Amino acid sequence: MGGDGGGGRLLIIGGAEDRACGTGILERFVDLSGGGGARIVVITTATVAPERAFAEYERVFRRLGVRRVRELPIRGRSDADGTAAAGLLGEATGAFLCGGDQSRLRTLVGSRLNARLRDRLAAGLAIGGTSAGATALGATMILGGDGADVAAGAVRTGPGLGLMPKALIDMHFGERGRLPRLLSAVTLDPERLGIGIDENTAICATPDAFEVLGAGAVSVVDAQRATVVHPDSDGDPVTLFDVRLHLLPAGCVFDLAARCPAVGPAHARY
Amino acid sequence: MGGDGGGGRLLIIGGAEDRACGTGILERFVDLSGGGGARIVVITTATVAPERAFAEYERVFRRLGVRRVRELPIRGRSDADGTAAAGLLGEATGAFLCGGDQSRLRTLVGSRLNARLRDRLAAGLAIGGTSAGATALGATMILGGDGADVAAGAVRTGPGLGLMPKALIDMHFGERGRLPRLLSAVTLDPERLGIGIDENTAICATPDAFEVLGAGAVSVVDAQRATVVHPDSDGDPVTLFDVRLHLLPAGCVFDLAARCPAVGPAHARY
Numbered sequence: 001m002g003g004d005g006g007g008g009r010l011l012i013i014g015g016a017e018d019r020a021c022g023t024g025i026l027e028r029f030v031d032l033s034g035g036g037g038a039r040i041v042v043i044t045t046a047t048v049a050p051e052r053a054f055a056e057y058e059r060v061f062r063r064l065g066v067r068r069v070r071e072l073p074i075r076g077r078s079d080a081d082g083t084a085a086a087g088l089l090g091e092a093t094g095a096f097l098c099g100g101d102q103s104r105l106r107t108l109v110g111s112r113l114n115a116r117l118r119d120r121l122a123a124g125l126a127i128g129g130t131s132a133g134a135t136a137l138g139a140t141m142i143l144g145g146d147g148a149d150v151a152a153g154a155v156r157t158g159p160g161l162g163l164m165p166k167a168l169i170d171m172h173f174g175e176r177g178r179l180p181r182l183l184s185a186v187t188l189d190p191e192r193l194g195i196g197i198d199e200n201t202a203i204c205a206t207p208d209a210f211e212v213l214g215a216g217a218v219s220v221v222d223a224q225r226a227t228v229v230h231p232d233s234d235g236d237p238v239t240l241f242d243v244r245l246h247l248l249p250a251g252c253v254f255d256l257a258a259r260c261p262a263v264g265p266a267h268a269r270y
Numbered sequence: 271m272g273g274d275g276g277g278g279r280l281l282i283i284g285g286a287e288d289r290a291c292g293t294g295i296l297e298r299f300v301d302l303s304g305g306g307g308a309r310i311v312v313i314t315t316a317t318v319a320p321e322r323a324f325a326e327y328e329r330v331f332r333r334l335g336v337r338r339v340r341e342l343p344i345r346g347r348s349d350a351d352g353t354a355a356a357g358l359l360g361e362a363t364g365a366f367l368c369g370g371d372q373s374r375l376r377t378l379v380g381s382r383l384n385a386r387l388r389d390r391l392a393a394g395l396a397i398g399g400t401s402a403g404a405t406a407l408g409a410t411m412i413l414g415g416d417g418a419d420v421a422a423g424a425v426r427t428g429p430g431l432g433l434m435p436k437a438l439i440d441m442h443f444g445e446r447g448r449l450p451r452l453l454s455a456v457t458l459d460p461e462r463l464g465i466g467i468d469e470n471t472a473i474c475a476t477p478d479a480f481e482v483l484g485a486g487a488v489s490v491v492d493a494q495r496a497t498v499v500h501p502d503s504d505g506d507p508v509t510l511f512d513v514r515l516h517l518l519p520a521g522c523v524f525d526l527a528a529r530c531p532a533v534g535p536a537h538a539r540y
Contacts, residue, residue: 148444150487150517174418177447183517217420217507229533231519237487240517241531247420247453247510249501261511263499 008032008125010164010205014171014197014216015099015131019060025202025214026060032126032204033094036065041072041092045108046100046132050075053098080111089116094126097133103143105136109159121163131171136160138169139192145181153234155184164205166256168192174216175199186223187230187238193259194221201250209255211264212248220246222259278302278395280434280475284441284467284486285369285401289330295472295484296330302396302474303364306335311342311362315378316370316402320345323368350381359386364396367403373413375406379429391433401441406431408439409462415451423504425454434475436526438462444486445469456493457500457508463529464491471520479525481534482518490516492529 009032017025033040042057044050054071061069072088072095074080089095095117097105108114121127127137135141141160157168168189170182173196186194197203198216205211212218222244229239246261248254253264279302287295303310312327314320324341331339342358342365344350359365365387367375378384391397397407405411411430427438438459440452443466456464467473468486475481482488492514499509516531518524523534 148447150444174420174450177418177450179449180444180447237519238517239519239522239533240515243515243517245510245513245515247508247513249507249509252509263509 006124007206008121008123008127010121010137011126011128011202012134012137012164012169012197012205013128013130013202014134014173014199016172016199017130017202017214018200019056025200027064028202028204028213029094029096029126029128030061030064030066033066036067038066038093039068039091040066040094040096041070041088043072043074043095043097043133045074046102046104046136047098048100053100057096057098074108074113077107077111080108080113082112085113086116089113089120092125094128097129097136099131099133102132102136102141105132105141105161106158108136109161114161117161118163127163134171134197135169137163138167139165140168140185140189142168142170142181142185145184146176146178148180150180150183150187150238150240151235152184152188152230152238155181157185157188166191166193168194170194170196173198173219179219182219182221183240183243184238186221187228187240190223190226190228193256194223195219196221208257209253212252213250216249218248218252220248220254220261222246224259276394277476278391278393278397280391280407281396281398281472282404282407282434282439282467282475283398283400283472284404284443284469286442286469287400287472287484288470289326295470297334298472298474298483299364299366299396299398300331300334300336303336306337308336308363309338309361310336310364310366311340311358313342313344313365313367313403315344316372316374316406317368318370323370327366327368344378344383347377347381350378350383352382355383356386359383359390362395364398367399367406369401369403372402372406372411375402375411375431376428378406379431384431387431388433397433404441404467405439407433408437409435410438410455410459412438412440412451412455415454416446416448418450420450420453420457420508420510421505422454422458422500422508425451427455427458436461436463438464440464440466443468443489449489452489452491453510453513454508456491457498457510460493460496460498463526464493466491478527479523482522483520486519488518488522490518490524490531492516494529
C-alpha cells in the first residue's frame, strides 16, 4: 500500500471493532497517525452520547501509547464552519469519526471542516471512521433501509463527506444482511463502487487502492458494466444483469482505478 | 419458452406461493399439466403432515378446474423404489412436490421414482416443486445453513433429484437473506449455477432456458469464471473474485447454456 506519494490513509471500519489491544484495526489507525507521537482528534458528532464515546476512544488510544487525544466537538453547523474546529484539526495527525447515527453527520457535509478534512487528508492526515463514521466517508452515504428487496425504495441515501469519492460504503454488513440494500443503492448510481464492510473488519485506503484487515470480509459490488432497469414503482424489484461481486477477507487488496481485486501478501501461504 | 421439443417443463417455486386463484403461479402449473384435463399427482414426502398438505393442494387444483388430483404417497425408500408409485406417476401429466423439510426428500434421491421422474419429464410431464420441493430439483440440494457469512461451513448440501442438472436452487430467498448461503454453496461447486427464488415467485424451465414469474425476483449467482480461494478452516470467510450476479424479476428470461439473462417480452414497455 505504500510508495504512492504523501497522502494520508483512510481506515474505514465496519463497526464493532475490537477495542482490546493487539487485534489490529485500531493499532493500524494509531500507526497511520504516527504511533506514540500521534495527535488524534475524535469526532463524536454521530452519537447522542459524545462524552461517553470520547472517553472510550481516549482510553483505547492512550492504552495504545498515544498521549495526545482530544475531542473535536461539533454539535451543529456553526461548529463545523467555525475556526476552532479547523484549528484543532490543523494540529492533528489523525482524525477518528465515531459511530452512532449517520444522519447526524450531515451537519458536517459541505462544511468548512469537510473541506479541511479533504485538504488535510491529501497532505498526510490519517482519517478513521467506524459504523456511521464509515458510511459518511463515501461520496454518497447510506442513511437507512434494511429490507430484503433490491429496489429503489429499499434504501435512503444522501451526500457524504466525499473523502473516498468513488465509493458508497455500508457497514455491519454481513451481520445485518445488507447486500440487498447496498445493491439497491448502487443501482441508483452504478458508477459508484459499493463497498460493504463486516464488523471488526476494515479497509485501509489510498486514492488508488485499498487493503482489507480484520476478522470478517469486505464485499465489493461493481455495477459499472451492469444493465439496470428500474420499474415504474420504487417498491418493485430492480432488474439487474451482470453485477460483479467480490468477497475479500483480510489480506486481499483492491485496485480502485482498475476495479480489480487481488490476493495480497497475507494470503501467500495458500 | 415454447417451440423447443416435446420435453415437459419444470415450475420451481420459492415457497409461500399465493394459493388464491388468479395469481399466476399455480395456474401456470395447471396449464403446463394440460389444463382442466390434467392428471396431477402430489408428492407430500417433504412434510410431516402429508394429509393436510395434500388436502390443501387438492383444493387449489380442483378450484383451478383439475378434476383428477391424487396423492403419490412416498413414506420411505420402499415406496420410492416400488411399482405402485411408478404406476401412478405413469398416468400423470403433472407432478407437484410440496414443501416441508428437504432432508425428508433424500429418500427419493437415486430411487426408481427419481429415474422415472427424469424420464417422464423428458417425455412431457410437468414437474412443480415449492420450497423444500424446489431445492430438491437441483443437481445438489441445500439442506441447511442460514448464517451471515460466506464460508464452506455456512451451508450443508447433498445430492438432489437432478431434474435441473446444472443448478443449485435456494428458496424463501430474499425474505430469509440467503444470498450468503447460496454463495457459500456455489463456492463448493462453481460449475453449478446458483438460483435463489423469492417467495411467491417461480421459474418455468426447459433444459435450455427459464422464465421468471410471480411477485418477487430470482437471483442468479454465476461463479464459473470466478476465482475461489478456500481458507484452511471451513468457518473462515472465502475469498471470491468476479462472481456474476443477476437479479431477475417477472418477465426476465435466462439462457442456461450461454449463462445469459435477458429482458423478456413482459418488460417490453420499459
